Amino acid sequence: MKKVILMGAALCALTTFSCSKDKDSTVTPTVVAQIDPVALSAGMKVGYAATSVTGNIPAASTSADAPVLDSLYDNVTYYAISNRYIVIRPSILSGDVQGYYIQVNGAKSYYKIDYTTARNLRKAQKAASSKHSSAKEGDNSDSSIVIKLPANLVTDTFSISYAAYNANNQVSNSINAIIAVASSDSASNSLVTGNWRRNRYGNGIDDWNEDTIKYNNPDTSFYSYYNCNENGIYYYYYAPQGSQAIDRLPYYIQGYTNNDYSFQGKSQFTNTYGYIYKYINTGASSCSNYVYYDNSYIETYNGGYTYDAKTKTLIIIWDGDGYDNSNLYVDTYKVLSVTNQKMILVSYSNNDNHDELSYDYYEFKKL
Known part of the structure; x- marks a missing residue:
């Protein structure tokens, strides 16, 4: 929880305030910024056409x-x-699930999510299936609870409770979830601001899986042998009699053009990912001109990020820059080191039994 000294009085619906008096009798307004659960509950949006109920x-x-x-x-x-x-x-x-009850702890009302009448933020759940299973991180399948937070929330923590119910209105046990919120531009974000390119990855700081990734230098080592005549080129095994042998040719070409992470102001995050993938087009090729199908691509993914220098935790939320929750992912990294030239991130995940952690290391070079 952070304290902010204001030069004037400014009120916000999502903060609470207190004032103190110094020894010179000068009043110094001191703001203790907290998320107000009542205002938060009223200001947030809950997917699946959730309705608000008092109590x-x-x-x-x-x-x-x-x-x-x-x-x-x-x-x-x-x-x-x-x-x-x-x-x-x-x-x-x-048990079968028709929907969920969800409440911001401390609020005076709760939301009822009914998958059978879902609309608004997400598509309706298929009526033929009402039984849901556990979903893995990154799999935003039906049965998720989707909440859009209001703008201008302060950095703070709040909690919610949720419970499932079935078609007979029988209610499950309640689960508590803790939500750690970062403001739209945390004070630590400037430490990672800039454009970074993934350089290599591995299982440990001294156990990189491969050498430095080569960009715009595609791999042509996947080759085969061909023959050709006036009608085109042929894989040598199927080449017609009288055709001319060709030196070996790459039958496909592949490699990275981009894998860049951009961390900018107002928590704006962009990943630009490009890949070359070409394979031989025997029908369009000739003895003097080799033509390739080109399935190369470059794509941009937008989202948000926040970095906490105290815990060295970097959170990336892949949400289409705050407009898309249909395929939302959240990646959590520990920042092992960051300089003005290089950054090393570590991600970790539990196995299915939650009794063993796996680690992945990523090295980025600043562009």
Whole structure:
């Protein structure tokens, strides 16, 4: 929680304030910025055409037919950025699910998500299927809880509770989720600001899987032998009699042109990814002119990011720059080191049994 000294009085619906008096009797307004759960609940948007209901979410049912949520996910922390999406993917141990109840803890109302009438932020769930299974990180399948945060939230933490219900209104156990929010431009972001190109990756700081990635220098080592005549070129095994042998040719050509990460102001993130992929077009080629099908591409992906220098945590939210939650991903990295020339990121993930971590290391060079 951070304190900000203001020169004048400024009020915001999502902050609370206190004032102190110094020994010279000069009033210094001191703002303790906090997320107000009531204002937050009123200002956020919840996907699947969620409706707001006054009161608290219903208590868990005692029926054995009620859905059961995996308590392993209780009090899990999710990272978010002001004015962007949070996606929570509940893990369901048993039972059918028609929707969810979700409440910002401390708010005076809750939201009811009904997948059978879903609209607004996400497409409707297919009516033929109401049973949902656990979704892995990065798989934004139906049964997710999708929340669009309001703009201009302060850096703070809040929590929500959610519970599933079935067609008979039987309610599951409640799960608590902790949401760590970064403002739209954290103070630490400037430490990683700039354009970076992935240089290499590996399993450890001294265990890189490959040498430096070569950009705009495609690999032509995948070759075969061909013959040719006036009608074109042929793989040598199928070449007609009388055709002329050709020295070996690359039958496909591939390599990177870009894999660049751009971290800019206002938490704007862009990944530019380009790849060369060409393969021989025997029908269009001749003895003197070799033609390739060209499936090369370059694509741009937008999102948001935040960096916390104290914890050395870099969060990238792939959400179409805050406008797309249909295929939302969240990547969490530890910044092992960052200079004005090089940055090393480490990502980690649990296995399916949550008893072993795997690590991936990425080295970036500044452009």
